[in-house]
Each structure stands twice: as C-alpha cells, then as structure tokens.
Amino acid sequence: MEKKFNEEILNSLAEGVLTVDKNFKISFFNRAAELITGFQKDEVIGQFCKYVFKCELCQTQCPIGLVLESGNDIYEYNSSIEVKAGARKPIRLNAAILKNSNNEPVGGVISFRDLSELMKLRRETISPSNFYGIIGHSKSMQEIFGLIQEIAESDATILIQGESGTGKELVANAIQATSLRKGKQFLKVNCSVFPQNLLASELFGHVKGAYTDAFKDRPGRFELANGGTLFLDEVAEMPLQTQIQLLRVLQEGTFERVGESATRKTDVRVISATNINIKRALEEGKLREDLFYRLNVIPIYVPALRERREDIPYLIKHFIEDYSKIYKKDVKDIDDDALEVFMNYSWPGNVRELENAIEYLIVRSKDNKNISLNNLPSSFKNTPAIQHPDAVQELRNDNTSQLVKLLEKHHWNKTKVAQELGIGRTTLWRMLKNFPQKEED
Numbered sequence: 001m002e003k004k005f006n007e008e009i010l011n012s013l014a015e016g017v018l019t020v021d022k023n024f025k026i027s028f029f030n031r032a033a034e035l036i037t038g039f040q041k042d043e044v045i046g047q048f049c050k051y052v053f054k055c056e057l058c059q060t061q062c063p064i065g066l067v068l069e070s071g072n073d074i075y076e077y078n079s080s081i082e083v084k085a086g087a088r089k090p091i092r093l094n095a096a097i098l099k100n101s102n103n104e105p106v107g108g109v110i111s112f113r114d115l116s117e118l119m120k121l122r123r124e125t126i127s128p129s130n131f132y133g134i135i136g137h138s139k140s141m142q143e144i145f146g147l148i149q150e151i152a153e154s155d156a157t158i159l160i161q162g163e164s165g166t167g168k169e170l171v172a173n174a175i176q177a178t179s180l181r182k183g184k185q186f187l188k189v190n191c192s193v194f195p196q197n198l199l200a201s202e203l204f205g206h207v208k209g210a211y212t213d214a215f216k217d218r219p220g221r222f223e224l225a226n227g228g229t230l231f232l233d234e235v236a237e238m239p240l241q242t243q244i245q246l247l248r249v250l251q252e253g254t255f256e257r258v259g260e261s262a263t264r265k266t267d268v269r270v271i272s273a274t275n276i277n278i279k280r281a282l283e284e285g286k287l288r289e290d291l292f293y294r295l296n297v298i299p300i301y302v303p304a305l306r307e308r309r310e311d312i313p314y315l316i317k318h319f320i321e322d323y324s325k326i327y328k329k330d331v332k333d334i335d336d337d338a339l340e341v342f343m344n345y346s347w348p349g350n351v352r353e354l355e356n357a358i359e360y361l362i363v364r365s366k367d368n369k370n371i372s373l374n375n376l377p378s379s380f381k382n383t384p385a386i387q388h389p390d391a392v393q394e395l396r397n398d399n400t401s402q403l404v405k406l407l408e409k410h411h412w413n414k415t416k417v418a419q420e421l422g423i424g425r426t427t428l429w430r431m432l433k434n435f436p437q438k439e440e441d
Contacts, residue, residue, distance in 0.1 A: 020049050020064055021107045036114045038084030053081040063095035064108030066193055074193060090115040117326050132174035134167060135318045138308040144300060151298055152178040159295045160273040162302030165352030168273040171302055172231045181269055185228030187221045192234035200242050201258050210259025222255055222266045235272035236287045243288045250294045305347040312343055319358035327362055334371040341380055
C-alpha cells in the first residue's frame with residue numbers, strides 16, 4: 001500500500017523521475033518521464049539507462065556513477081537525451097543516491113525537466129534588453145552585451161566570473177552565437193562533476209584498458225570539438241594535474257589520450273567560467289597562476305542580481321511570459337507590492353533563484369490573475385528591506401534632476417515612473433516626500 005502511494009505521488013509530479021538499481025538498470029519511470037521521452041514505462045523497465053536515453057553526460061559515465069565516485073549529488077545540470085522519436089531533447093537534471101534503512105546504496109534517482117520549449121521561446125524573443133536569451137536592461141549588462149559584440153571576431157580565450165546562478169553559461173552561449181565558430185561544434189563540460197581520472201578522460205579521451213571500465217578507445221571533448229568551441233564550467237575546481245594538461249592544450253594545441261603516448265593536435269576555442277574567489281584560489285594553490293593568465297585573456301564579470309536590481313522587473317516579466325506559455329496559464333504581470341518584495345529580497349541564488357520562484361508561482365496559479373503579495377512564500381514576505389546600490393538608491397542620494405526628468409518623461413504619472421524604476425508605487429511616494437514636486441494635472 002505504501003509503495004503504491006509513493007508511486008502515485010511521483011506520478012503526479014511535472015518533472016520526469018526515474019530510478020535505477022545498483023546495476024544501473026531502470027526500476028521506476030513516472031508518467032512525466034513517459035511524456036518527456038516518448039517511452040512507455042514497460043519499454044524501459046529493466047533496461048540500462050544510458051543505452052536507452054544516451055544522455056550527453058553518459059558518454060563518460062552514468063550520472064549516478066558520478067555521484068558515487070564524487071560523493072556529491074548533481075543539481076541543475078543541463079544536458080540532453082535521445083527521445084523515442086530519435087531526436088535529442090535538452091533537459092535539466094538532478095541525480096542522487098538511493099539508500100536503504102542501513103544507509104547502504106541500493107541505486108539512484110534522477111529527476112529531469114524538458115527545456116526544449118523554454119529554449120525555443122528564448123530563441124524567438126528579441127528585444128533591446130534580451131541578448132541571446134540574457135535579460136539585461138542595466139548598464140552593467142549592456143556593457144557585457146557590447147563587449148561580446150566587440151570580441152565576435154576574436155578566438156581569444158575568455159574567463160567568465162560570477163556567483164552561482166548569475167547566468168555565466170548564457171553568456172558563454174551568447175559568445176558562441178556571435179563568434180566566427182558559431183556554426184561549429186560547441187561542447188560543454190562541468191569540471192566540478194567529474195573525479196580527476198574521469199575528467200581527464202572526458203577532456204582528452206582514453207584508450208582501451210587505460211583504467212577500469214575503459215573497454216574501448218574513446219575521443220575526448222577536445223578531439224570532438226576540433227574547429228569549434230569548448231565551454232569549461234567551474235574550471236577553477238579542476239584538479240592540478242588536469243590543469244597542467246589543459247595549460248598544454250592552450251599553449252601548444254596538443255594533448256594525449258589517457259593511457260596513450262601518441263600526441264594529437266586540436267584547434268579549439270576555450271571559454272571557461274567559475275564562481276569561486278580567484279584571488280583566494282591562487283593564494284591557496286588551488287588554481288595555477290600560469291593557467292589563470294591563459295584562461296583570462298578576455299575577462300567577463302557577471303554581476304550578482306543584487307548588484308543590478310533594475311533588471312529584476314524585466315526578468316520577472318520575461319519569466320512570467322515564458323512559464324505562462326509553458327504551463328498554459330494567463331498570468332500577465334506582478335502586483336506592485338509583490339514586486340517591491342522581490343526588489344528588496346537579497347537573491348542569494350541570483351537569476352536562477354528568481355526564475356525558479358516565478359515558475360513556482362506560475363505553476364501554483366489557479367485563477368490566472370497577476371502574481372500578488374498573497375501568492376509569495378513566507379520566506380519572501382518575511383524578508384526585511386535591505387539597502388542596495390541600484391538606480392533607486394542613487395536617486396535618493398542625488399539631487400532631484402534625474403527623478404524630475406523621469407516624471408516629466410511620463411507627464412508626472414507616478415505609476416509609470418515607478419514601473420520604469422522597477423519599484424512599487426509606495427516606494428516612489430516615500431521618495432517623493434523629500435523632493436519638491438509638481439502637482440498632477
């Protein structure tokens with residue numbers, strides 16, 4: 001009875017869920033997984049997961065195998081799978097180990113979401129503040145967009161820095177989309193996911209017998225991406241030995257497969273990203289200084305969301321439009337008081353956290369009305385207001401000229417001024433108390 005109840009819960013989820021036993025054979029497959037993949041449960045139960053879906057990550061090892069090797073669960077990992085129709089579908093997956101009552105591993109669970117509709121929407125959306133799927137109206141983001149366009153004809157290596165969830169991978173995608181190699185291979189590797197021996201194999205390939213489970217020769221990403229671009233995410237978490245191998249590729253364009261002495265050549269443009277403190281990593285010897293200088297020819301810093309709060313209203317609007325279409329809802333906007341809470345929240349998870357919050361609110365929407373203060377989780381509503389160095393704070397500290405210009409621009413319509421500033425009307429009213437103002441007609 002309990003097992004059936006648990007299965008019903010899993011079948012009610014919008015995310016695909018599958019479990020594998022300790023032999024990596026599929027033991028459970030929920031309804032959402034059937035819808036996303038096109039496979040029926042009876043077709044996949046008892047089959048090896050990697051042979052059915054050919055997940056991009058499975059080219060080296062099953063995600064569950066990586067979790068077992070590293071001891072860390074996998075969260076929010078973008079990959080792709082092969083569906084029943086034969087096409088590939090982009091997904092975002094999580095992977096964790098299943099344990100019995102004695103805390104012994106008995107298998108694993110993978111949950112995944114279909115990103116194909118979301119990717120399609122973002123490709124179709126073009127506006128001055130939407131740059132290849134990156135939403136950025138703020139000065140700092142517009143500067144990044146300008147830099148990407150300036151370096152479009154360069155093959156120089158690029159290091160993208162920023163906190164987790166700021167959109168570093170989206171910046172890498174935009175760089176690739178505007179580059180001279182935009183029609184060539186564009187492969188991605190998350191360096192923090194793989195243990196040292198498997199990361200070397202993933203990047204440089206291996207020969208048969210190089211290590212346990214190396215049953216045949218396999219090319220690495222540098223070989224597969226020859227002529228194209230390779231995105232190395234979390235590059236500063238790469239083991240030191242692998243850093244030496246990477247440095248050689250960047251300097252000489254040569255490498256050897258694991259277990260092989262023959263030298264191979266490759267022509268790959270490298271874009272890398274990290275969310276760690278580079279200065280500290282260099283001081284602690286976790287990142288080689290010579291590698292850092294090779295990676296950091298063109299540096300790009302993606303600011304945290306709290307550093308570009310004027311983008312929050314645009315991001316909210318963008319995510320509301322996207323997820324309303326995906327979940328077939330008719331939510332149009334967010335109320336001013338709810339927006340003000342979002343403007344004052346610290347967003348430690350940055351844009352990713354904001355996106356997840358909007359998706360949550362759209363999914364829970366029942367009457368297709370605007371997102372209101374009552375819809376927000378208590379963790380948001382109970383967050384105290386914080387001071388932030390955005391356009392609103394500058395207005396408070398500066399003279400009245402900028403605010404007067406905005407008021408004149410909108411014919412002293414305070415609602416429109418508040419919308420442009422990305423604040424609630426109550427916040428604007430509080431600001432105006434200290435400013436001389438003209439009465440509305």
